[in-house]
Amino acid sequence: MHERAGTPATASDLIDVEALVRAYYERKPDASVPAQRVAFGTSGHRGSALTSSFNEDHILAITQAIVEYRSAQGITGPLFIGADTHALSAPAQTTALDVLVANKVRVLADEFDDYVPTPALSHAILKWNNDPARRAEGEADGIVITPSHNPPQDGGFKYNPPHGGPADSDATSWIANRANELIAGGLADVRQAEPSGVETYDFRGEYVADLANIIDFDAIRSAGVKIGADPLGGASVSYWGAIRDAYDLDLTVVNERVDPAWAFMTLDWDGKIRMDPSSPSAMASVLEHAGDYDILTGNDADADRHGIVTPDGGLMNPNHYLAVAIEYLFAHRPNWRADAAIGKTLVSSSMIDRVADALGRRLWEVPVGFKWFVPGLVDGSVGFGGEESAGASFLRFDGTVWTTDKDGILLCLLASEIRAVTGRSPSELYRDLVDRFGDPAYERTDAAASAAQKAALGKLDGDAITATELAGEPITAKLSHAPGNGAAIGGVKVETADAWFAARPSGTEDVYKIYAESFKGPEHLAEVQAAAKAIVDAALTAARSS
CATH class of the missing domain: 3.30.310.50 (Alpha-D-phosphohexomutase, C-terminal domain)
Known part of the structure; x- marks a missing residue:
């Protein structure tokens, strides 16, 4: 633990945003250096312009490779694109649009030039592909530009195929290998053009309106749950106000600041600025308001992670909240399939195993990476998929797919539904689980x-x-x-x-x-x-x- 963990960032902790963006355009990666090559992890390619691992050449090559991949797969519909609030995300989106337009890909960007959370992009892909009339125009896929909760100097670039979730390793390996070939070849095969004729899509409006099909807002409103939501300077910043207004909730957006240097953050456990809503150190300033709300929440920069704060328990351990959410959902979603399984990654708590056994539900344990939950969420055979790093999604009331990527906004709203319906906080409910199953x-x-x-x-x-x-x-x-x-x-x-x-x-x-x-x-x-x-x-x- 760093000696300054949990304390406010100072000027010496902040990045030089202008220098970072300048490095994005000026520095050129060396394809012979492993650390400067395109490499997809479980959540896309990530790096920093300052280390020549996330630069314009990378994004030109990756986007061209995605164009070629989707063509080879017969994906002919629109490509949805969105970006979070990291400093490198906006220039990366501009670069990607140059390539997509030059390759005559139909692109849909945000109607209001707003930031786009990862779950909103996944939702958009699925909404298109589940509409027979739209699907007849061709299957949609997407690109989300985010390094998630990573520090301000980082950039990230992720491809979501037509199933709406993270691409599998076959796809990402092909895309990464082709992108590295393109960089090694001096980008000679990359097409570029001015990004004109880009269509728009109301990510926020479509996502917020559809939430009524997965969260019991009537219960939250009737119970008068007092909610605080802190976007931590991320892409959900305008979504929380829209949710409040659409569903007439007692909801306060605790912090509406967007700053690519994240000067308002407290330092994480290692002394770095990191937007991790499951970290007590990163959430230290949020926790100061714990007693002001029935439910207080945080999200990371692309809103695929959640942090749940209660007056009686403080910041919940992600494993604890997942166990509570699972027990609640499988008792309050009667229209889910009777055989719908509980999905967890193998490094998540065994408290989930014990909850699943008590519910009489099949436990579906998969490797690390949310991509493994995609098939089960799509066909309804998995009711809930979650991982210990505070990422999860679940099905709509009717048992159909919501998102196939992690949805931090959804899990935050669920905490308020749990509070409204049970009259108890998720922290209290976890203490009940401990009494029944032990304290891991x-x-x-x-x-x-x-x-x-x-x-x-x-x-x-x-x-x-x-x-x-x-x-x-x-x-x-x-x-x-x-x-x-x-x-x-x-x-x-x-x-x-x-x-x-x-x-x-x-x-x-x-x-x-x-x-x-x-x-x-x-x-x-x-x-x-x-x-x-x-x-x-x-x-x-x-x-x-x-």
């Missing part, structure tokens, strides 16, 4: 690892782990593939009756991440973490020598 201690830590060790961990098979015991308990499972869909974890997960750990290599640092949880308390969790490192290190040593 959960933490993520990092362990040093070389590039070779990370590569080995990513390919490690559960059978390579020879240990039979974890922190005094018999090991019941050693997984390298997710139980829900059989997809590779990109690491390992080891389970006992009361604890588990998962280890995955970091995509950006020379560490591997250890996620661990114990229902026997913090001391046992520490034992699990120590044992996890020893077990993984032994397996990596054995793999290297074999």
Whole structure:
């Protein structure tokens, strides 16, 4: 924890926005340098213009590659495009439009030149593709320009295909490889033109009007729930006022400032400015208002993450809120399929497992990445999909798809519905779960690892782990593939009756991440973490020598 974590940012913490944007246009990536190549993670390509990892050349190449990909896939409908409030997002959108227009792609940008949250773009794609008349004109897809909660100097660029969610690895690998070819070739095959003739779409109006089909606003209004919403300077800034006005709610937008340097933020755990609504340090200034509202919420820069603050519990741990949301939804959505599963990533809390078992619902456990929930949300076979990093979405009242990307606005509104319908805060309801199922201690830590060790961990098979015991308990499972869909974890997960750990290599640092949880308390969790490192290190040593 940085010594200034949770304290207000000072002038020395702020980026030079003009210099950052200038670097976007002036710096040219070297395709022979791995750190400067296009690389798609679970949420698109991310980087900074200052390190030559997110520059105009990257966006020219990625956009051209997307054009070629969608053509090869027979995607002939419109492409929705939107951007968040990061300084690099607006220039990146301009660059992308140059390429899309030159390639004669029909583009729909925001009608009011507003910022576009990730869930609003996913919603737009699905609304188009689920309308037979519109779909007859061709399937739609989209580009959302955001590095999510990342620091102000970062940029991000993500492709969402016709299913509306994050593209799968087959698509992103093809797009990244083609983009790197284009950069290495001096962008000779990239088409550019002035972005004229771009059509518009009312992302905000369409999204807000449709919320009545997924959130019980009558209950919230009747109960007089007093709501505070802090967009944290992100893309949801004008959405919250529109929601208040559309549904006549007692809702205050706590902070309406948009500043690409985020000078109003408090520093995150590591001393950086980061718009993470699940971080007590990043949310420190928001938490000062905890007693002023029945429900107080925060969102990150593209509003795909949520933070829930209650007067009696403060900022909720994301795992805790997911468990409460799941139990509430499956008891208050009678028109969902009787066999609709509960989706969770394998590094989310096992409290969710216990809730699912009590509900008599199938648990669908998948690798890290929201893309894995897409098929189930589309066909209604998964009622709720969530991950421990405060990202989730769920179905409409009628059991049909809402978004196939994370929706932080939706999960924030759900907290108010829960408060209105049950008369109790989500924090109170979580304490009920603890009384019934136990009180898990959960933490993520990092362990040093070389590039070779990370590569080995990513390919490690559960059978390579020879240990039979974890922190005094018999090991019941050693997984390298997710139980829900059989997809590779990109690491390992080891389970006992009361604890588990998962280890995955970091995509950006020379560490591997250890996620661990114990229902026997913090001391046992520490034992699990120590044992996890020893077990993984032994397996990596054995793999290297074999």
